[in-house]
Every structure is written in structure tokens, then in C-alpha cells.
Amino acid sequence: MTTAAETLPARPRPSIAARVWAFVRRHLLAAYSVLALVYLMLPIAVVILFSFNQPATQFNYTWQQFTLDNWTSWDAVPGIRDSVILSLEIAFLSTIMATALGTLVALALVRHRFRGRGPTNLLVFLPMATPEIVLGASLLTLFLQMRYPTGFTTIFIAHVMFIISYVVVTVKARLVGFDRHLEEAAMDLGANEWTTFVKVTLPLIAPAILSAALLGFAISIDDFVITYFNAGSETTFPLFVWGAARVAVPPQVNVVASAIFILALAAMTLNVLFQSRRGRQAKGTA
């Protein structure tokens, strides 16, 4: 049988065919996926591209020539600066608030068996199952009935309200895979509930919380409908765009959009790296 090495038969025919076919098929899928990704990226590319355009008229549709002016003087359009600042303020505050509240709810849902988990889950799920326009409208009704003036506060309230659910879902998903023994081990080693939470639970679910926060931020800064109903005389960036779209969207709008996009992407990338590192760590003891 040691001699078998010399008499090795040539690779049988069908296998080659099979291999080729498999190859083709795998790459068909790949090709399709690339196309799909292009489709996803196309509008974004357009937006970014035209942020460098120097339109002849007030209309930024046809490519004229490359310029950086729009970036250097991104706030050269009346109102845009305030709207961006407002959007950021709202996004930050509501994200922090919603993440805090949502994380606690998620913890309760995953960690504790208590009566009324069903209803709780439902209450968390419903806002996501309600069209934005209804959320916005009903909130507006509330504020009208309460004779509460719409403005910054009402936008904040609204955003927290619809971000919470997303936070809960995101954090919950990650918590499910969390090894309870780690916390027990901590308590076993003399840490009380609080120390355990700070030293063990928090560091381990931090990535989950972080990505939940990122998601929340994205949703908040992107929201038009609900804000449209409850903004009063305030103007967030999406509202500004809406207004601008009535006449002509200046390239500066593309600039801001591109900037938000790039920053968000950067944040996500960092988070992803962070995640995968944590992921590997978690597996270490799993």
C-alpha cells in the first residue's frame, strides 16, 4: 500500500464538473451580492458626490464642477447651522435617556422571571408596530389636549419614546447569551449586587449598550415624521431639508448628510471592532 502513492489515479471527471459548477454558483451569489450592495450605496454615493458640486443655479442636480467650498462653508445657508445643532442636541439627550431606560427594562426582562412579562414585552413591541405617523399624531394630540407648547421638550419626549423599544430589543438580544454564572461567581467572590453590576455585568454588556445607543442616535437624528408633528416652531435638520426641498436643496445639505454618514460609519466601525474582540473574549469562557 505504500506503493499506492505512485499509482494515484487522476482526479475523476465528475468531480471537476462539480467543482466548476460549485465555483460558478458561489460566484453568482457573490456577484449578485455586490450588485445589491451597489444598489444600497448608489443614493449615498450621489449625495456625497453632489456635496462637492458647484451648481450653476440654486439647483444642485447636474454636475458642474468639483469644489470644497460647500464643505468649508457648510453653514453658508441661513438656518442650516441651527437645525444641525438642534438635531445633535436632541439626538444626544434622547439617546442617553432612552438607552438608560431601555437597558434597565432589558435587564429586567432577561434576568427576572416575574408576572406580566408578556404584557411588558407587548408594551415594548407595540411602538415599533405602530406607524410613525400615528405615534406623531397621537403625541401631538396629547400635547394639544394638555395645552403643552410643542418645541424642544416635546421633540425630546417623542424621540425617547420611540427609541426605547429599539434599545430594549437590541440589548435584550445580547443579554440572552450572557452567562449568569459570571455574576454568581462575582457574588461568590464577595461582590455585592452593585459591585457585581459595575465590575462584571456592565463591562460585559457594554458593547450591546453601545450599539443600542448608536442605533438610537441614528434613528433620532434621522427622524422626520414624528418630529414634523411635534416640533412646533423648532426646526431639526430633517425638517430643514423638508423645507429646502420645497424650493431647492443647497449642496450644504449634502455636506451635512455626508458628514453625519461618515461619522456614524466611523463610530459603527469602531463598535464592530470592539464587538468582535469582546465576542472572542466571551467565547473564551463559554
Place this chain on the structure above:
Amino acid sequence: MTFIHRHRWLAPLLLLAPGLAWLAVFFVVPLGFLAYQSLQSGTFEQGYTFTWEFSNYRDAITGYDEQLVRSFLYAGIATVATLLISYPLVYWIAFHGGRWKNLLLLFIVAPFFVTYLIRTLAWQNILADQGPVVGFLRDIHVLSADGRLLATTVAVVSGITYNFLPFMALPLYVSLEQIDARLLEAAQDLYASKTKAFLRVTLPLSAPGIVAGTLLTFIPAAGDFINAQLLGTPNQYMIGNVIQSKFLELIDYPAAAALSFVLMGLIMISLLVYARAVGTEKLTG
């Protein structure tokens, strides 16, 4: 803290209280007010008074059946489209993405980070009558010489499809990513070709993702009005457009409120039907 330890049943309450309170006050209560308002009668000029005006609902349905049907039709088509577009892509990422997985995933969520309106405006620009896309389609005679995409149903539906694609793709990815590759090997070991293995194992196991994705896509799509507004014409207007204008322009609160509830109601009904089909636990997950 030892206190907590002794009264464990308290812990969940303390954790839940703030979040649920917020949802109760700013989600449930407003719906109550909306319901209240939907039963008022009167005009903007004379003001509105609560009179159990159930006819508002009848009027809402009879008066805007067109837009209602459209909303659910468009949302339905768009949902199916997102599924068809994103499934192969996500599948590829989950199973062939290797160490690029997370990066590729970023591409899928990327649209999230460009303001919804601007995304849509970008499409407005891409699909413009004088734009390259229409030009190309005219050249290959998919469109007639004076045919157009903008301000058509196609534009609106594809707008919705694009805007909600990530909502479908992400849950899909999660469920696909969790599938143990060894199950597929087992299937092939049991004489299932790659295709069969996909149909019999991968697909059923990704069902939860499909369910979640469908919900996250269909519901907001049914209530959307931006796409119809920016990419369509009055003939594409959806129920969202009506609610929006009744609320903010005509200030016809009762009608708007009634419409909102009709929309909600129809969505809930379709959810229940759907739940029947796929099992409830998958919905509230």
C-alpha cells in the same frame, strides 16, 4: 443591596418602572387621546366637541378606501421586494462573509445613516426624467420614449423598498448568522443537495428573521407618506399623506384621528392573520 437580595421580586419592578412609565405616558395615553379625538364632531371653524361620532370611522373608510388599499398594496409589494433583494445578499454575508462579515454588514445599515429625506431626494434625482437611469431604460425600450419613472407607482414602491431594506436585512442576518453550519453538513451528509439543504434546513431556520423583518418593514411602510410625496403624484398618495394633511393642513383632527385608528386597526388585523400563520412567540420575540 442586601435588601434587594432579600426582596428579589422587587428588583424587576425597580428596573422596569422608569422605562415602562415613559412608554405608558407618552405612548399609551396619547393613543387614548387620539381615540377620544377620533369620536369628536364639528369643523375647524366651529371647533370640535366629543359626541361619540362613530361616523368619522365610516367616512374615513369610505372616503379614503383608495389610499388605504394603496398603502397596504405598496407596503406589501415593498416588503416582498426587500425580502427578495436582501435574502441572497445577507445569506452571502452570513455564510461566505468570512472575517469581512461585520464590515459588509455595515454596508447594509449604511443607508440608516443618511437622513431618510435625503435618501429619498437622492432617488428623486437618480430617477429624474432627464437622468441616466430613465435614459438607459428608454434606450433599451423598457420605457417608451416619453415614459418616466419619477411620479409613478414604480418610483414610490422602489423608494419604500430602498428605505426599509435595512429593517428586513438586519433581522434576517441575525437569524441566518445563528445557523450552525454543521446542520447544513448534516443535511448534505443525508443526501441533500446544496439546494435541498437550503430549502429544508436553512430556510426554515431563518424563518424567525423573515418574520421579524416582515413586521419591521411592512408596518412603517404602510404608514409612510414621504415616498408618495416626493416620488409620486396624488394618484400614488397613501393613507399617510391623508392623515398628515388632515392633521397639519386641514386641521380636521377627528377625521385624521379616525384614519389613524383605521390604519392601526388594519395593521393589527394583518398582524393577527400573520401571527396565525407563523406563531405568536416569533412576533413579540
Place this chain on the structure above:
Amino acid sequence: GGDDDGGGGGAGTTTAELADTLRFSNWQLYIDRDPNDKTKSPSLEQFTAQTGVKVNYVEDVNDNATYFGKIQGPLSQGRGIDRDIIVMTDNSRFPALLISREWVEPLDKGRIPNIANLIEAQQSPPFDPDRTYSIPWVSGITGIATNLQASGGEVVTTMQQLLEDTKLKGKVTLLTEVADTMTPIMLENGDDPSKVTDDSWKRAYDRVKKAVDAGQIRRFTGNDYVADLERGNIAAAVSWSGDVATGLAANKDLRWNLPEKGSDIWTDNMFIPLEGSVPTASEYMNFVLDPKIAAMLAVGIGYISPVKGVKDEAVKLDPESANNPLIFPDDDILSNVHQFDSDALNNETYTQQWQTLLGA
């Protein structure tokens, strides 16, 4: 209304009562801009220089209905809207509403000597016969704009072409403002737009509806028709005169015509919403009624000024636009434009029908 926003109010004569900021909501592209720095407005800066009152100028009026919808909430509760001046069009039902609801403060005429500069046509509009609550901002004429490329070289001059010429199918937009669209149609129908009857309304309405159902009409728009027209997505649009002066000037393929059978003229008016600072607002209104300033505005935004003697000032600023008939219309234009019936604007049934036509 209350004066409790620190803006002060009622009659007064000293600048002491002026608020330090004037909060001004206006339509987009509706103020003169420094060509070098679009964030600056010469006229506003001059106002600040003269009175020491800074101006917080917000372009958040997109169309009458939406803006009214936005502000009516607080106003209906007797609360202010953080604005001292808002601008609304007289061919909508809202100016009348604002006044009848007492949602606007009476002007401090004592601070507005320049009111004398108003042209006759503007001295007593039906909704505010003796200008107790309002001062006109500018006026505009509704016409038909054509993009020759998209229309195949044909210039559109009649509503008949617009509504029935199949060559333009799907490449036509009308304006959401009922008056702007209906006036020229009624005129073509031989009806009097200033005295709308159910029959004349029906005749006009049916024509529009027919066009809509036939897919002739692409959209009903506010200013946003400009973009579509400029890009050639649409061939012809019911259009406001000033937009030509501003947006369309650059594009050589664009033409603007007054419909052959005539069209409507409208005026945007400044109001002081509840709790607005009456003295400050009045000061500003007086300021813009000064021919010099009025000329700056007229030339800057390309609309018709309600102030006497503007043309002479305009010549000094910019001779070319001084000869622009859209900004300084000659008599045969003026004789061919009419005001839409204000009662018709408040007619519930008409409004309902119109809204359903708009698709919402």
C-alpha cells in the same frame, strides 16, 4: 393678546419698548441676499443698524395651509408662537381667519407713518379693509412657465393647452393654492373669479378634475414646481412671477407668460401673531414701506412692491430689473389680473372638493 414676552406692546413712541430681537417668519427666497454671503441680508442689516434690533429671520413658511396648521395650535390656546411677524397670502382663507379669530395683534399705526406710501390697490384689501392688522409684503402674478426642451419647443400660453394638450401629458403641474389655479381657468371659461358661483366653480373644477383623471397633471405643488421645471421633469407649470426672476432666470429654455385670458394677482401680508412685539414689528413694517428699502426687496426677490415710487429707487439700484415687467408690471398686464373671491376661499364645500382633488 398678552404682552408678557418682554417685547412690550400697545402704543408707544420710544425705542425703549423695542424688543432686542425681531422674530420674523417668511417664505423661502423672499428676502434680499448679499450675493457674496447668502446668510446676510442688506435690508435686514440696515434695519438693525437703524434700530439696534437684531433680526431672527426664519424661512419656515412653506405653504399657507401647512404653516397655519403649525401655528394654529398655540394661537387657538391664546399663546404666542415665538414670532413677531408672519407672512400669509391674501388668496388663501387664512388672513381672514387670523383676524376673525383675533389671533393677531393690531398694528401700532403710530409707528407706521410710511403706511401712506401704499399704492391705492393695497390700501383696503377685503380681509382687512383699513389695514388694522396687516401690511403687504409683496405681490405676485400667477402665470404659466414653460420649459421649451421638455415641451418640444412649444410655448404654453393658455390653460387650455396646459389642461388638455396631450403632448404635455404627465408633464404639467398646478399650484396647490386654489386661487392660483382656478382664477386663470375661470377667466378662460368666461367666468368672473372675483364673484365665484357654484356653476362657475363647477365648470372650472370639472376641467381640472378631468385633467387630473386623465393623468395630464403630474402634481399639485408649492414652490417645488420650480425644481421639476428647471430639470425638465415637467414641461409647463402654473407659476408665480417672482420665481422666474429668481430661480428660472439662469435657464435659457424657460419662458413665463401671463395666460391669454388673464390670471390672478395676490399679495403676501405681514401679521403680528399673539404675543408678538407690536412696537418692534410695527417699526419693521414702517421700515419696509420706505421706498428705498422696498426697492431693495423688489429687486432682490423679483416680486411686485406695494409701495409708491419704488421704480425710481430701483433704477438707481439695478436698471435692468427696473425694466422687468414682472417686477414693475405695465398697465396692460395689471388690467389683465384679478383677485380671487375671498368668500369662495372660505367655502367649506369648495375647500373639501379641492382637497380631494389634491389627493389628500
Place this chain on the structure above:
Amino acid sequence: MSATAAPTPSVADVRLEQVTKGFDGVVAVDGLSLEIPRGSFFALLGPSGCGKTTTLRMIGGFEEPDEGAIFLGDRPVTGLPPHKRDVNTVFQSYALFPHLTIFENIAFGLRRKGVKGQTLKGRVGEILGMVDLAGMGDRKPRQLSGGQQQRVALARALVNNPQVLLLDEPLGALDLKLRKQMQLTLKQIQHDIGITFLHVTHDQEEAMTMADVIAVMNHGRIEQLGPPEELYETPRTSFVARFLGASNLLPGTVEGQSGVRLASGALVHVEQELPAAGSRVAVGIRPEKVRLAPSRDGENRLSGTIFDRSYVGVATQYTVKTPDGRVSVFAQNTQAGSGTHEPNQAVELSFDPGSAFVVDLTEEENE
């Protein structure tokens, strides 16, 4: 019965009194009483699902008993949270903190007690040496092999030198070779530092080689408790007889003190004293105590034919068909070659009355 069975040692380090714990319906631990002598290596042995972990978790403070009391030393600890109990646990899954280095993992408990600086370094370094992981302090858990992680878990618990160390199948996740090796290490360490070990396992061999005292659990109760030898040589129930090593159990009836009459009619003598005549019993004999040879006088004998032979290297295992059922015989391979007897060969089996034991079946059947 388990209560009375427990030996009453000088000092008890852990004491359970009539502890009962159920999970929604399922009774996990059922009126269990137990005393664990100070400094002993105590093994809790039982099949999966018998309640071992639950018992451990109650001692650790992660579960509260539904009934009964738990004492550490003389101090009742019921209701005390885990971090207030002077016991430490080595979890089956190790539960190492993935975000902390090995050093910080081990230092965790000490830091909670406020140990700092050099003292801390010293203590941790020392223990790292003991489980020979010196120099690994800076790694993260995921960078260690299973066996190493296991030793870290051990060190993390030991460094606090607790009154009692609880180990829940600490070797369960290791492969055979590593397990054997860790068994020695553990035994060694316990011997050196002399604190009480409560070791949960379902591997009887592990329990026998390591423990001073073994408690065999079944269905949340303790079936028998005692030193390994006692349990092995004289199991009191058929469960213990079967669970602790292999046993041949030959059913029969007691005939006075003379012996037990088997089903086949054969009479076997047993030195151990017998229950009342007529009561149903099983005579137990360990495979290694059965000889495949004619009986010398005084020995019991059975005859049968060899049904199966299996070679396991160290020994050859025969299964012999007899009128009283199959009897398995363990014959050490003192010579090369797979044993002396062939399948289907007729053989005589003999065993010494002294090495046989008796299990009373009556009470078991009543259960």
C-alpha cells in the same frame, strides 16, 4: 434515613438540616440532611439531575431552600447573600471573567476584601505558582487551554482561603487524561491547605479516588454516606451497588442466618448479617471478586457458560450466563494475551462469602 446515616464528626463545617428545594413542581432536593466534617474532602456523587448542583447552590447562597436550614460552622446562613458567606465555588463552566486578566480574575475576591498593593501581588503570585500558572497572569482567559482555565477557576476560589470550597464537577469539561491529572492536583492541594472541599461529580471513579467521604445522592435524597471503601464493599441499596462500580446482584430469599436461597435454588453464604428470614434480598458480588475457577471449600459456587468476553487491556471482562442471570467477571491480565477462557465454555464461578454483600429489596420495592 440518610439523616441517621450521617456520621457525627467532631466539628461539622457545613450542616444541612432537612433541606428541601423544588423548581416549579420538580422536587430537586428532598428533605436532605448532611454534615460535612471540617477539613474533609467530601464528594457528592449522583446521576445527572439528582440535585447535586442545587444542593451546592443552596450552600453557596445562589438558591434559597424552600424548607430546612443550612449552617456554616454553627452559623445559620439561610437568607444570607452569597457575598456574605465564607464559601467559594468553582463553577463547572469556570465562569472566568472574560474581560479581566488572569491576575485580575484571581485578585477579584481579594480586592473586594480591600487587599491591595504588594500583599495582593504576593497572594495572587503565590496561588498562581501553586496551580503552576506562574507568569500567565497577564493573559486573558480565552488565551488559556481548558485545563489551564480550570486551574485559574480553582486559584480564584482558593486565594480567598474560604472556610469551605465548593466544586461543581470541576473536571467535567476536561478530557480523560487531563481529568486524571487534575484529580491528583486537586487532592494534593486539598491535602496541603487542609480546608474543606465539597466536590460534586457524577463520575464514581473520580469520587472514589479523591474523597475521604462520599455521599451518594439519588432523586434529591442521600442514599448512603461513608468512606469510599465502606460504600464500595457494603452498599446498602441496589442503586448504590450499581452506581458505585459494577455489581452482580443475584435475587433470592433469606433462609435464616444460614444464607440466601437464590432463584435457581442454589444457596449462597454471606458473612454480612442478614435481614429477617424470608425477606427478599439480592446477594451482591463485585466482578473482580468472582473467580473463574472451581470453588475452594467455604466458598460459594455458581456454574454457567461464558457468554461474552471483552478485552480491556488491563483486564478481561467475562459475562457468564448462570441460572440466576448474567454474572460479569473481572480478570486482571497478569499475563500477555486476552485471558484464559473462551466463549461458550462451561465454567464454574466461585466467590468468598466475606466479599459478598446483601441488599434488602423489600423496602426498595415498597418505594
Place this chain on the structure above:
Amino acid sequence: MSATAAPTPSVADVRLEQVTKGFDGVVAVDGLSLEIPRGSFFALLGPSGCGKTTTLRMIGGFEEPDEGAIFLGDRPVTGLPPHKRDVNTVFQSYALFPHLTIFENIAFGLRRKGVKGQTLKGRVGEILGMVDLAGMGDRKPRQLSGGQQQRVALARALVNNPQVLLLDEPLGALDLKLRKQMQLTLKQIQHDIGITFLHVTHDQEEAMTMADVIAVMNHGRIEQLGPPEELYETPRTSFVARFLGASNLLPGTVEGQSGVRLASGALVHVEQELPAAGSRVAVGIRPEKVRLAPSRDGENRLSGTIFDRSYVGVATQYTVKTPDGRVSVFAQNTQAGSGTHEPNQAVELSFDPGSAFVVDLTEEENE
């Protein structure tokens, strides 16, 4: 070398020729040649990471060899996708389809082959009975215990009665008792249906009790191949000697055919023929073949003192300190009581030259 060692059977069911497989740098399988006789129970035994699973996966078609060829029967299958190969695998993780009932899990393969209706029901029911899970058909996998799931995995593979059944540590996840029991079941089933089993394990006892032929793998190569007895009694390398059961290896130098001179100077005789005089070797002797008693004539003898004694029920294990290192002795407990000798007692060890073996260290040291 493994090749020559392989018995040349009538028909080979699986044949590997010079198969090599690497994963980005790591060589998992290294020029491995192998023949698995039809109908045999073949065990692939080796430490973790030695390439067992990889070998199996190549036969199953889940990996393609970098070099070499694989034959099922006489048919080369290299490049053939798994579903075209008439082999079935029982995965270590079971890999049961969570969304399908037990019945559907088992029916999966048959349905692919187009079996339907009553035939299907019949086949599945039959196999369910065989692994006694009758009546469990409607459950979902997660509703079964580990052992039951394991049997389902087995049934799912067997029901297709493939030419060869591949088992990758099928019992790895089960606890000891269950494992022993499943070993019998497996052996029984293989005996009944008589198809070829290729069983991967790292548990040497498992391999010995179950397999007809064992191949011991190390570092992707086969160290030795043969029937259990041959491997156990005459291991050719110290790795095999150690991995397959316990061994005492006493280093020394060959002195002609007369015997081996140990480090201590003692001369031991070995029946097995020796390598050239002067070559470094180790004399191997299994613990159970060492007697704690003065040597009879012709026997080798060593003397030392008892260092440790450990009672494991079936036997007592002694560790004896000798000039040539520690020697462990396995003494069956033929009587009640934990053996005869006390720690620190001076003893004489003796063993028969026939039961000793020799491992040539020179070539190993060259590696």
C-alpha cells in the same frame, strides 16, 4: 510504516492513499494511508488535535484533501460532494435539525432518496425501536436528553444503511454511565447490521472495548495500527504505550539478546526480540502485569518502597519508588479491603519477560 502494519483484508471499504490536508499552515493530516476492512468496527484513536475529525470530514466529503486520494470500495470519491457519497456521519454535536421532529430528522435522508408513505413510516419506526426511542417520534430534539439525542443522531444515520458509518466522538458529550451503556448499544447494532463503522475517539478504553481494529493517530500520522490486543501488548512507540492505557517505561540500553541494562544497573530480560545491542530503549511493563511479590525464577525483579496507595474499588493502585523511577502497580481487589501493602513498606516487584515490551527510543529522539 502504518501501511505495512495494516492487515491486508479481503475487501477494503474505505481506502485513503497518502492523504494530506492542511489549514492555513497547520498540517492537520500528514500523508496518511489507511485501509478499513469491510464490516469492521474501526477505531481512530488519538489525542485532541491530532487530525481525527479532519480525516473523517475528508471521507465524508466536507473537506477536500490537498494531496492523495480517497476510495469508497473501489470507487474514488475525491471531489464528490457529501450527498453523493454513500457514507453517513454521526456528528459529535449530533447536529439534529432543531425545527424538525425526531421522526422527520430520521426521515430526512430517506425522503431525499424518495422513500415515501408506509415504507418511510415503517423504516423510521423500525430504527426508532432499535435505538429504543419508539413513541418519541413527535418530539422536537430539544425535548430529549443528551443520551436520547445521541441515539437519534445514530438512528438518523443508520436508517439510510450506508456503506460506511462515520462516528466523530459520538459519546463524547455523554456522562460516564450513559457512555458505557451506549458503547454496548453501538457495538450490538454494528454486530447486528454488519456495516463498517469508523469510530473516532480520544478515549482509549472506549476504543479498546469496541473496536476490531484500532489506528492510533498522532500529529496527523498513524503511529500504529492493529487489533486492540496487539497495540496494547506490544506498542511500538512510547506514545502508543502511554496513550493506550498506563505503562511503566524503564529506560535502558540493549545488551545483546541477553536483555536490557536499566539505568539502575539492573538487567531485565524481555522475550520480544531486541534492537541492535547498545541502542537506547525503554522496557515497558503494564501495571497489571507487575506483581508485588518476590519473583519466581525466570521473572524479572525490581525492588523499591511503596510511595502511594490508592483504592479504586475494583483494584488498588500502588506507586512504587524504584531506582529506575516510579512504577505503578495494579492489584485487583480479589478480597474485600483495600489491598495488602502499606505505604513506605519495602517491596519486591516482579514481572514475566513475556509480558514486557520494548520501545526503541533512538528513532523517537531523532524526530
